[in-house]
Amino acid sequence: MLLDANEETFELVEIDGKETLFTNSRLDRTTVPEGLFCYDIRESEGFSSEPVTLEPYVTVNHWGTVLSKEEFTLNDGGFYPIDDFNYLGETLSIKEYMEHQNDIDMNM
Secondary structure, three states: OEEOHHHOOEEEEEEOOEEEEEEOOEEOHHHOOOOOEEEEEEEOOOOOOOEEEEEOOOOOOEEEEEEEOOOOOOOOOOOEEOOOEEEEEEEEOHHHHHHHHHHHHHOO
């Protein structure tokens, strides 16, 4: 079942230094607001609960979905290898995330 991104509450996570929104659910891509990039996370083989790649869409070994204001550059294989994944201890809606990101941009 695909969920409406605008009705979700997300966990704020950092992937390789970029703050993103994370959910364990699959999102309906048509509900993702313009200006956000959406990626599925693939879990490693053997169900180790380790996120290993960001991909446009994951069917097998889906671990979750992230939304990001910043784009992750996919390699020639069509995925982005995750080196570092950290939960930041906050939950946010998309609206709150966009406001948070705009505050960060203004302070740079």
